[in-house]
Amino acid sequence: MSAITLEGVEKWFGEAQVIKGIDLEVEPGEFVVFVGPSGCGKSTLLRMIGGLEEISRGRLLIDGRDATAEPPSKRGLTMVFQSYALYPHMTVAENMGFSLKTAGAPRDEIGRKVAAAAEVLKLEPLLERQPKDLSGGQRQRVAIGRSIVRDPTAFLFDEPLSNLDAALRVEMRYEIAKLHQRLQKAMIYVTHDQVEAMTLADRIVVLDAGRIAQVGTPRELYERPADxxxxxxxxxxxxxxxxCRPRGESWEEAGVRGGGGAPAGAVELGVRPEHITLGSVGEGACDGTVDVVEYLGADTFLVVDAGDLGRITVRISGETARRPGERVGLVFDPQRLVFFGEDGRAV
Known part of the structure; x- marks a missing residue:
């Protein structure tokens, strides 16, 4: 039985439809990430699952029961937001146990669950501090701890790391990944950061204008994109x-020299930066002029002006020295090419 099932879920604001028929199953213990550009509906969809937005059409099932019309408090889910939303006058322990206190749980049960969550999140030394005495990463861990004590069916994360600096985001990504391994609970995580999506997810749901563009593992989406x-x-x-355009067993267009294996109906050719190597002028798929060199240490990104083909980004070793203005040939790995048809779908 799935932890969470969406069946034909839609969301309308007046005449505007923002979620357009979502079908999805989240398995128990699975980490699913919603990712997409701003305005694609990922946070709205998460809020619909959590009960903070009404479902206009379709059904939501939680552990097999129809929870479409249930209030948030009855769904057995818990949300962690971008804002920590901690009570400033309460200690860490009081913040973490507040939902249990309001539910009338016995004091010893609250203490036991808060202590267990604090151990998981390494918050034991901070239990008597107030939020003003904590760093951003520590506050976010407290917010997560407040969710853990409720022992939910699933965790819903709405861009929880957006307020943190780069170093803290890396640290908290690790903490969330370890937390998932320990708890083995279903987690749905919304982010616009594809690094978070690729490193955390069992499966990624890519949303585009309120629809699911593709669902798959990070490797499937990276190596076999649907469009x-x-x-x-x-x-x-x-x-x-x-x-590009197929010509027999090859492809060519606007200066791209052909190679094998172009499918019928292809009008565009895709190749990732790491699947391009540098060669001599006249060698490979096309020639270009190095426009910008972006040195990142282990890697260097070259932005190559390839004339009518536009700018092509190439990933090379950081030890390879190149200068703007150099003429180079670009060699595409023929086994790593992706072709797209008129409708943008992979062919």
Whole structure:
């Protein structure tokens, strides 16, 4: 039985439809990440699951029961928001145990559950502190601890790391991943950061304008994108896409020299930056001029002006020295090419 099931779920605000027929199953213990550009509906969909937004059409099942019309308090779910929303006058322990206290739980049960959550999140030394005495990462751990003590069916995370600096985000990604391993509870996590999506998820749900563009493991989405939108959204830097046309067993267009295996109906060719190597002028798929060099240490990104093909990003070793203005040939790995048709779907 799935932990959470969405059947034809829609959301309308007046005449505007923002969620357009979502069907999805989240298995017990699964970590599912909703990702997509701003305005795609990922936070709205999460709030619908949590009961903070009404479901206009369709059904929501939690542990097999119809929870479509249930209030948030009856769904057995818990949410962690971008804002920590801690009570400033309460200690860490009081904040974590407050929901149990309001539910009338015995004091010894509250203490036991708060202590267990604090141990998981390494908050034991901080239990008597107030939120003003904590760092951003510590406050977020307290907010997560407040959810753990309720022993929910599933955790819902709405961009919980957006307020943290880069170093803290890396640390908290690790903490959330370890937390999932320990608790083995279903988690649905909303983010616009594809690094968080790729590193945390068992499965990623890519949303585009209120619809599911593709669902799959991080590797499936990266290596076998369903369409151009997913191909260019997943991956950093994004996939290079350029026009092409099949010609027999080869493809060519706008200066791209052909290679094998182009499917019928292809009008665009996609290749990721790491699947391009540098060669001599006249060698490979096309030639270009190095426009920008972005040195990142282990890697260097080259932005190559390839004329009518536009700018092509190439990932090379950081030990390789290149200068703006150099002419280079670009060699595409023929086994790693992706082709798209007129409708943008992979062919």
């Amino acid at each position: 151009r939108f997913v191909a260019q959204f997943i991956g950093s830097p994004k996939m290079n896409v350029m026009p």
